[in-house]
Amino acid sequence: MVHGGKGVFYPKYVHTAKKGRENMRELHTERLLLRTPRERDAAEIMAIHNSAFVMKNNVMEVFDKEQMVHLIHREIDYEDTWYMERKEDGALLGMIAAEEDGVRFDVRSRCLSYYLGEQYTRQGYMKEALRAVLHELFTEEDLEVVAARVFTGNIASEKLLRSLGFVYEGCIRRCVRTSESEIRDDMQFSLLREEYFEAEK
Numbered sequence: 001m002v003h004g005g006k007g008v009f010y011p012k013y014v015h016t017a018k019k020g021r022e023n024m025r026e027l028h029t030e031r032l033l034l035r036t037p038r039e040r041d042a043a044e045i046m047a048i049h050n051s052a053f054v055m056k057n058n059v060m061e062v063f064d065k066e067q068m069v070h071l072i073h074r075e076i077d078y079e080d081t082w083y084m085e086r087k088e089d090g091a092l093l094g095m096i097a098a099e100e101d102g103v104r105f106d107v108r109s110r111c112l113s114y115y116l117g118e119q120y121t122r123q124g125y126m127k128e129a130l131r132a133v134l135h136e137l138f139t140e141e142d143l144e145v146v147a148a149r150v151f152t153g154n155i156a157s158e159k160l161l162r163s164l165g166f167v168y169e170g171c172i173r174r175c176v177r178t179s180e181s182e183i184r185d186d187m188q189f190s191l192l193r194e195e196y197f198e199a200e201k
Contacts, residue, residue, distance in 0.1 A: 034082035
């Protein structure tokens with residue numbers, strides 16, 4: 001989490017425009033629908049959000065149902081939050097957001113934040129979803145760089161980002177104090193526009 005075999009499957013990205021308030025683009029991969037959040041997702045996404053597995057590598061508070069619904073409404077208004085729905089059975093697996101990059105100035109950039117339910121890990125879902133999101137960010141939103149921050153010790157996310165072409169930029173020591181007052185170091189990663197398109201050739 002961040003605040004498949006390499007090269008085996010490259011998803012086909014289908015761009016679907018939505019009307020009105022829910023103007024966010026739906027993204028389709030082989031197994032997943034990446035879509036705008038919905039209020040009825042609250043219980044399912046709350047169970048993932050509040051899990052110890054997700055909390056240990058994210059700076060978030062435990063939410064009750066009312067707080068989760070409020071967050072979902074904020075995410076609906078913010079176009080670059082995708083909920084990951086499995087096409088096979090409609091299960092909600094996790095989420096991805098492309099948030100403001102607080103490190104860079106006057107550069108078209110976003111910082112990824114994502115999490116996945118523990119039972120859905122090690123099956124390639126997040127890599128499949130992030131490939132679609134990166135394609136969207138670099139081709140449709142014309143970003144110059146996509147960044148990500150990972151707590152030291154989060155080996156799974158570090159390996160995932162490296163497999164997608166992200167470059168390790170360094171570590172910010174004593175960067176984040178968690179809700180449990182633990183101070184964590186942050187590893188910084190980035191993927192430049194030209195690096196992304198070179199890898200896609």
